[in-house]
Amino acid sequence: MNQQNLSQWFRSPVILLLLLLAGGFTLMAPAMANDALLLAQRVYDRPNGRDLTTLGRMVLTEKGRAPRIREIVTYRLDKSGGETANLIRFLDPEDIAGTGLLSIDKADGSTDQWLYLPALDRVRRISSDRKGGRFVGSDLYFEDLQERKPSKDRHRLLGKQTENGILCDVLESVPLDADDSAYKKRISWIDPSTAILQRMDYFEKDTSTPGKRWLLRGKKRNQGYWTLTDSRMIDLSSGHETRMVVDVALYDQKLPVKLFTSQTLADESLESEYRP
């Protein structure tokens, strides 16, 4: 094929259409991926205050059995340099009351964790790699309690679907490093106007059938921030579910950095006055 022929080919409307279509696809695919990442980032960056204190309950229910309730107070502080500190204290039932968990999520993505055991009166450093371990016997894994950075996943927009009466963007997120997550895939239903998750399906064993489902049941605006006050994590195979209720949420209380130290972790009295 000589240059003239080539020129004629390029002038052909059919070929032009094909080229533009192909170009459209190749250009649109990164654009879609970028939109997906932006959406994931919007969810991650949704305003939730410099610090947050919540008093809430986890209700573990199984058909035909009495529910088991864990009462929990949590504190979160966004520190300088991209570091986030979290403190969780169990208030009930008695056999785990006083147990505390301190997590420092660092800017580089690593997490330092310490567990306080009241019976031993000892702070123990623990590994944060226990991603697939059940949190106090609930349907939540330790990984579900951590804020996952969008950069850890490959995102794809699947389209739009109605969830909770809202037309949501549906986002698929697959871990870039399979060892970095207990899940093979997640699909999220996101309210595009608020960037609030309405539903998330977790694919643990394979990528075609979700094993767990998280559903938002209620939200409330406190001090200008949206708080997810009622949600459920459902084990789809057994029907067992864990309901998470936030009874009180306090934002921007100027929580001191000292609240997120091993000293406070080991002394409930130092922390209790910051409770709602």
Add this chain to the structure above:
Amino acid sequence: MKQLLLISSLSLVILPVYAADALPPLRAVAQNTADDLPPPRTTTRKPRPASSEAAPAETAPQASAVGDLPPPTTRSRKPRARGFQPTLKYGVDDLLLEAGGLPDASEADTYSTLRISPYVLWQPSRNWEFRAGARLDGMTQDGGRADHREMLGDYSDTYARYRSGDTRLTLGAQTIIWGRADEIPLADRVSRVDLTRFVLDDLPDRRRAQLAARWEQTFGSYKLDAVWLPLFRGAQLPDVASVWSPINRSTGEVLGIAPSPSLAALTSGARIEEDEHGSGGGALRLTKTGDPFDYGITLARTRQSLPYYRVDVPNTTLTAVHPFNTFVGADLELVSGGLTWRMEAGYTDNVPVTLATTAMDSTQSLDWIGAVEFFPGGKDIRVNLQLVAHALQTNRSILELKEYYGANGEVETSFGRGRWKAGMRFATGFNVHDVYLSPKLSYVGWEPHELYVAAHYFNGEARTLGGFHQDHSLITLGLRTQF
């Protein structure tokens, strides 16, 4: 241009069609279950009335959940922490009811335990805290040639505590367990051991409160812990008739000492005395928590609560003595590769040992513990594996083991949505035959109660823990709770 617009719109049409194929099927609304949530507890966090300046909360229930939400509470309208509130708490820290069978013991066929420890805790102000506690321990040993019943009353943690800034002062009976390793932390130099049930319980339940003055001072990520024991109390020992006594009158053996006919003759009829007078000494511990790892240094000049039985042949007496010794130790804890590593090392002087003549002598000891804790596959199984080394620094001939190398630890998991727990504690010697295995199956779904069945298997050679209690393997059924 027109063509270009057409192509662009074609692309936009095609893309949603492609994505829509990947959409999961619509969710059935029936997956939502009925609301069964009781209102929040208000026992210790009774809300103050909502203040007029409080910002109103805007509630937005989800479309499918309007009727399911719990009623809004007044306290949710108050964007402020509660601040300090005086507290008065009381209850039972620990209630244990356990029945056990001793299939191999000649002393008894059954061994049962009752343990209860009520307490009251009052915190009238931010600075002050007062606690009073008591405990009652009962045991019964039946069905053999050494039937025995015992009831023992004692105080548990009973103290006055003062807090101010980074300072915490505590005076009174306290349970203080230092160290990083499980089961046998080397830095554990100021606690009082409870041997009434030997090693049947976990470490916190094998310690008792004793009178101490404690000063804890925090400097950033450092903490200085100073303890003085003004009035020494030795380990709480079981009655000599108990199967868990460190002196076995029927075999004439003393725990940790090589058996011999002369010792057996003495032990079987000896009078047993306790030498507890005076102070327990004092200790300092400096710890640091944070990057890149946690560590601690311990310096102690204390008397150990575990007794050494000094043999007095002319007076046919075994006297439990607790000589002062100096301990210098270091420990660290770090996470690497998803594993938690713990290590303790220590030097102790004036460790009592028994010469071949049964006379008491003393020497130094070097001890080391290395531990690793991990969760295989990042799931619910926890493994804690510890290697231990103990070496007495003497060339003289002694009746104790000069060196002991071994492993101990625990494997545990939960299943049935956390309603069941299964675990195995273990200990074994490398240079001597010494075995302890303790499998346990618990039902914890009836919170906060625990119902369990457990076994304790002992085996080993002379001078080891497993060997001393090899006829005392035990199967138990128990209930443990607190309220």
